[in-house]
Amino acid sequence: MNKVNLILLIGLYLICANSKAQNLLIEAESFINKGGWVVDPQFVEQMGSPYLMAHGMGIPVTNASTRIAFNEKGMYHVWARTKNWVPGNWDAPGQFKIIVNGKALKKTLGVTTGWSWEYAGKVKIKSNDVDIQLSDLTGFNGRCDALYFSTSKKIPSDAETNLDAWRKAKLGETIAPKEQKAYDLVITGGGLAGCAAAIAAAEQGLKVALIHDRPVLGGNASEEIRVHTLGIYGKYERILKMIDTKHYPNGSFEARYDQEKRDRNVKSFKNIDLFLDWRAYDAVAHNNTIKHVDARHTATGERIRFTAPRFVDSTGDGWIGFWAGAEFSYGRESASTYGEAWDEWGELWSPEEADNFVMGSSVLWQNEKTNEVHAFPQLPWASSIAKDHKAIAGEWYWEFSRNDLHQIHDAEEIRDHMLRAIFGSFSNAKKLEENKNYKLQWVSYLVGKRESRRLIGDYIYTFNDVKTHTKFKDAVVEEVREVDVHYQRNLKDSKEPDFLSEAIFYETEKYYIPYRSLYSKNIDNLFMAGRNFSCSHIGLGGPRVMLTTGQMGAAVGLAAAICNKHNATPREVYTMHLEEYLDLIEKQQ
Amino acid sequence: MYKSLAFIALFFIVMGFRNQKKRDYNPMFFNMTNELKDIAKDEPVFKFEVKSLDTAYSAQINHDVRLLSNSNGEPRVFFSDIETSVCADGECKLANIKVYWNLLGNYVGYGIHPELPLTKYEHDTFEREDYAKLHQLLLDENSILKRRKITDLIDKIPVSPSNIDSKDLDGISGATKKEIKESVVKGGLYSCYTLWHIVHGEAKEKIKTYLQSINTPALNTYFLYAPYRDYQIYALKQLNKAEFKEHSKQIASIFQSTDALTRTYVLKKIPEDVLSEQRTTSQFYDVFPHIDINSRTLLIKKLKDANSTAVEIVSKHVGYMTKNQLSMYLKYLEETYESLNGGVKYNLIKASNSKRYAYSYLIKEYLKNR
Ligand SMILES: Cc1cc2nc3c(=O)[nH]c(=O)nc-3n(C[C@H](O)[C@H](O)[C@H](O)COP(=O)(O)OP(=O)(O)OC[C@H]3O[C@@H](n4cnc5c(N)ncnc54)[C@H](O)[C@@H]3O)c2cc1C
Numbered sequence: 001m002n003k004v005n006l007i008l009l010i011g012l013y014l015i016c017a018n019s020k021a022q023n024l025l026i027e028a029e030s031f032i033n034k035g036g037w038v039v040d041p042q043f044v045e046q047m048g049s050p051y052l053m054a055h056g057m058g059i060p061v062t063n064a065s066t067r068i069a070f071n072e073k074g075m076y077h078v079w080a081r082t083k084n085w086v087p088g089n090w091d092a093p094g095q096f097k098i099i100v101n102g103k104a105l106k107k108t109l110g111v112t113t114g115w116s117w118e119y120a121g122k123v124k125i126k127s128n129d130v131d132i133q134l135s136d137l138t139g140f141n142g143r144c145d146a147l148y149f150s151t152s153k154k155i156p157s158d159a160e161t162n163l164d165a166w167r168k169a170k171l172g173e174t175i176a177p178k179e180q181k182a183y184d185l186v187i188t189g190g191g192l193a194g195c196a197a198a199i200a201a202a203e204q205g206l207k208v209a210l211i212h213d214r215p216v217l218g219g220n221a222s223e224e225i226r227v228h229t230l231g232i233y234g235k236y237e238r239i240l241k242m243i244d245t246k247h248y249p250n251g252s253f254e255a256r257y258d259q260e261k262r263d264r265n266v267k268s269f270k271n272i273d274l275f276l277d278w279r280a281y282d283a284v285a286h287n288n289t290i291k292h293v294d295a296r297h298t299a300t301g302e303r304i305r306f307t308a309p310r311f312v313d314s315t316g317d318g319w320i321g322f323w324a325g326a327e328f329s330y331g332r333e334s335a336s337t338y339g340e341a342w343d344e345w346g347e348l349w350s351p352e353e354a355d356n357f358v359m360g361s362s363v364l365w366q367n368e369k370t371n372e373v374h375a376f377p378q379l380p381w382a383s384s385i386a387k388d389h390k391a392i393a394g395e396w397y398w399e400f401s402r403n404d405l406h407q408i409h410d411a412e413e414i415r416d417h418m419l420r421a422i423f424g425s426f427s428n429a430k431k432l433e434e435n436k437n438y439k440l441q442w443v444s445y446l447v448g449k450r451e452s453r454r455l456i457g458d459y460i461y462t463f464n465d466v467k468t469h470t471k472f473k474d475a476v477v478e479e480v481r482e483v484d485v486h487y488q489r490n491l492k493d494s495k496e497p498d499f500l501s502e503a504i505f506y507e508t509e510k511y512y513i514p515y516r517s518l519y520s521k522n523i524d525n526l527f528m529a530g531r532n533f534s535c536s537h538i539g540l541g542g543p544r545v546m547l548t549t550g551q552m553g554a555a556v557g558l559a560a561a562i563c564n565k566h567n568a569t570p571r572e573v574y575t576m577h578l579e580e581y582l583d584l585i586e587k588q589q
Numbered sequence: 590m591y592k593s594l595a596f597i598a599l600f601f602i603v604m605g606f607r608n609q610k611k612r613d614y615n616p617m618f619f620n621m622t623n624e625l626k627d628i629a630k631d632e633p634v635f636k637f638e639v640k641s642l643d644t645a646y647s648a649q650i651n652h653d654v655r656l657l658s659n660s661n662g663e664p665r666v667f668f669s670d671i672e673t674s675v676c677a678d679g680e681c682k683l684a685n686i687k688v689y690w691n692l693l694g695n696y697v698g699y700g701i702h703p704e705l706p707l708t709k710y711e712h713d714t715f716e717r718e719d720y721a722k723l724h725q726l727l728l729d730e731n732s733i734l735k736r737r738k739i740t741d742l743i744d745k746i747p748v749s750p751s752n753i754d755s756k757d758l759d760g761i762s763g764a765t766k767k768e769i770k771e772s773v774v775k776g777g778l779y780s781c782y783t784l785w786h787i788v789h790g791e792a793k794e795k796i797k798t799y800l801q802s803i804n805t806p807a808l809n810t811y812f813l814y815a816p817y818r819d820y821q822i823y824a825l826k827q828l829n830k831a832e833f834k835e836h837s838k839q840i841a842s843i844f845q846s847t848d849a850l851t852r853t854y855v856l857k858k859i860p861e862d863v864l865s866e867q868r869t870t871s872q873f874y875d876v877f878p879h880i881d882i883n884s885r886t887l888l889i890k891k892l893k894d895a896n897s898t899a900v901e902i903v904s905k906h907v908g909y910m911t912k913n914q915l916s917m918y919l920k921y922l923e924e925t926y927e928s929l930n931g932g933v934k935y936n937l938i939k940a941s942n943s944k945r946y947a948y949s950y951l952i953k954e955y956l957k958n959r
């Protein structure tokens with residue numbers, strides 16, 4: 001027998017064996033009843049899928065449950081794709097069990113370092129209708145990505161290395177989503193920038209899709225992250241007042257009221273189709289023109305292909321541009337790249353040699369003072385980060401960045417580091433008599449980002465434009481807020497916790513952002529608004545605040561309307577229709 | 590009698606002018622070591638202006654900044670004996686303080702005239718711990734007071750201890766108020782605010798400019814070998830490649846003892862021909878377990894420039910690596926080493942079996958796949 005035949009034979013044998021064994025992949029996020037578990041879709045690009053997390057702030061959350069129809073009865077082996085999120089010489093913090101038809105499987109899960117399939121035990125399936133539950137044991141962020149039931153005892157093999165393809169095969173996914181939808185403008189990312197873009201474009205009559213991976217709008221300003229909006233309204237006060245926040249302290253529960261207002265206002269536009277809990281996962285460009293953006297529902301896994309003549313990337317992370325091949329930058333430019341040095345602050349401000357030390361991400365948190373005593377456990381896995389730092393609430397400076405971590409690729413590790421910092425610091429504070437009545441009221445599980453990819457436009461906005469107050473002829477955004485750039489405190493003092501930052505402020509008069517920083521240099525139909533606009537690291541220092549990013553969004557929404565009217569590219573709005581565009585902006589006030 | 594008193598006073602004034610080096614440098618707080626030991630020259634080098642914060646009584650007083658040099662004529666510190674008014678609610682009092690800046694214009698200490706103690710709002714004088722707190726405040730060049738107008742600070746202090754019930758007022762969040770309260774002397778907000786702005790104001794800027802006029806290679810060498818971090822990084826920034834080589838021993842010793850910021854700078858700047866010397870490599874890589882994580886990342890990135898012995902030194906310390914650092918290191922081995930040298934392999938196997946190291950499983954996988 002020659003070699004080819006042998007391979008064929010082995011291949012067939014595997015398929016046969018496979019077809020005999022019954023197996024079933026269940027995505028945890030598709031559980032019908034999530035109980036107290038939350039869907040975490042933040043890291044799908046790294047993980048391949050959203051997952052369920054038991055974010056109970058130390059109190060075990062109620063079970064998640066689902067019903068699954070099994071084709072065949074019999075003895076099944078069960079695995080969960082999970083991990084011990086803080087490996088070390090302590091009990092794994094996030095432990096859980098699987099319960100099948102009311103019976104808990106033998107093994108406790110969430111105990112292995114790195115995402116992998118942990119064996120849960122075996123169970124006899126006696127009826128076709130099977131009840132499956134996830135039972136949290138600790139309340140400290142146990143996580144479950146998927147469950148795998150198989151009559152064979154063979155551990156899901158290359159699942160780890162090639163999970164994406166394996167999943168697609170198991171779930172029977174085809175390459176292209178079956179459902180397609182066409183719009184005048186497709187906006188991805190519903191932070192302040194995306195919301196403002198949607199409203200501005202919709203007001204001009206465009207049919208808009210707004211794809212946002214959360215159940216509520218606002219991004220960092222949402223009640224899920226709770227950052228208040230800073231900056232000025234520029235020419236877009238009317239639009240931005242529909243979505244902004246009051247000036248409460250960061251992390252305040254008051255974010256809830258502004259949440260209601262924002263969601264209500266955006267939903268009131270008939271020509272905005274809102275896709276909440278949908279996450280874009282791909283964008284494809286031919287000849288430098290984006291043809292479509294594909295998105296998936298974060299819980300059900302349904303998919304839609306969105307087509308449009310023009311797209312807006314307001315994901316904060318520049319995802320659409322990244323997938324479509326737009327040029328982008330990440331990290332700190334050298335001081336000489338754009339002449340952004342500030343001697344007083346030296347390397348902390350702008351380094352002599354470029355590096356990837358960007359501003360960090362945060363997790364905000366808040367306490368509640370009650371009339372009774374609340375205990376909080378000592379957590380060795382958290383105190384290894386918190387050390388002896390004590391705190392009962394967070395603020396903006398709870399921030400983490402390190403030069404081996406990427407704010408996008410390593411976002412899960414960053415978020416987890418912050419959770420450890422928070423639980424550890426709170427645990428330390430609780431040892432003090434004065435804090436005995438405090439309990440944790442809220443800890444976000446969403447990582448609030450400041451800086452990641454910056455898409456490159458026809459103009460790169462820098463610190464010099466702030467210093468010289470460059471009055472661009474295409475100025476469409478204006479701001480007076482000081483520039484502030486952060487650095488980690490432990491860079492200067494190793495005794496400081498590694499999760500706290502310090503801000504360097506540069507006071508300034510009004511500065512302007514040109515329209516040319518709001519569309520891609522090399523992708524012809526891509527706008528960008530928000531912190532992923534075209535700027536240098538220091539250039540982002542001022543305009544990253546959310547009324548400024550909101551202004552960018554509104555400016556882009558209006559530009560899209562001009563494009564639509566003249567069948568023009570974003571660039572042509574600048575080269576051919578600038579006057580008309582600026583007039584339209586003036587009319588917004 | 591009065592006449593003779595006046596004469597004595599005059600005598601002291603004249604002597605004071607003529608014989609400046611007899612001045613008594615006896616700061617209450619001073620964050621340098623020997624710089625005041627051998628002051629032989631004290632000369633006024635420029636004036637700066639101190640404005641009163643009180644709008645009703647807006648006085649501007651010029652003060653001398655003096656350069657103190659040692660008996661070799663080497664400049665050591667800047668100094669100014671300042672009298673300023675500290676005003677609150679239209680009522681002003683004088684505050685006297687003798688301020689010391691280092692040659693870069695960074696505040697290093699202060700003293701007072703014993704007969705003229707600093708006072709608080711209620712006219713109480715500063716206690717010992719208040720003086721210490723003021724010193725800490727002045728050392729913080731990025732103090733919260735920097736960006737605040739005095740009018741922003743009034744009435745909003747003290748704050749309630751719990752920040753959940755501190756409704757926000759005029760852009761000062763509860764946390765900010767707490768931070769201000771913690772950083773200033775209780776009851777001494779006005780004094781603290783005024784003095785911070787004097788110490789970190791015009792004088793500091795002028796010192797920086799003045800330094801340019803007296804800077805020499807010798808002075809830079811003094812900076813490089815002095816035990817102060819701001820001096821060291823300033824000096825490092827001035828060095829060209831040849832000088833980097835010339836001073837590599839001192840630079841290695843700075844690297845071992847300094848903060849993450851300076852270490853990072855050194856690692857970015859160190860020329861390949863310096864790092865590749867075996868001795869320098871071991872000075873830098875031997876301290877791998879004892880330094881900050883960011884510098885470790887750069888050490889791994891710099892393996893390609895270092896002496897080949899670095900790979901093995903680092904292999905002893907894989908247990909200190911973060912997950913990404915380990916991946917970087919293993920990737921480097923993959924790309925550069927056909928077969929692992931015995932020592933490196935031994936250390937990797939050891940780490941792969943370690944129960945304490947969270948990522949030992951990744952080393953196992955790596956060794957398996959080779
Ligand atoms: C702790 C903290 C404090 C801050 N303090 C302030 C402050 O006081 N005031 C202020 O104004 N600013 C502040 N900032 C800065 C500001 O919040 C950010 O710069 C903000 O991200 C800018 O808004 P944005 O709309 O560009 O992005 P975001 O708010 O990040 O919105 C982008 C949204 O897109 C969604 N998204 C991403 N990828 C996809 C995808 N593939 N598919 C669908 N949806 C996607 C994300 O879920 C996100 O919600 C702070 C930031 C932090 C983290």
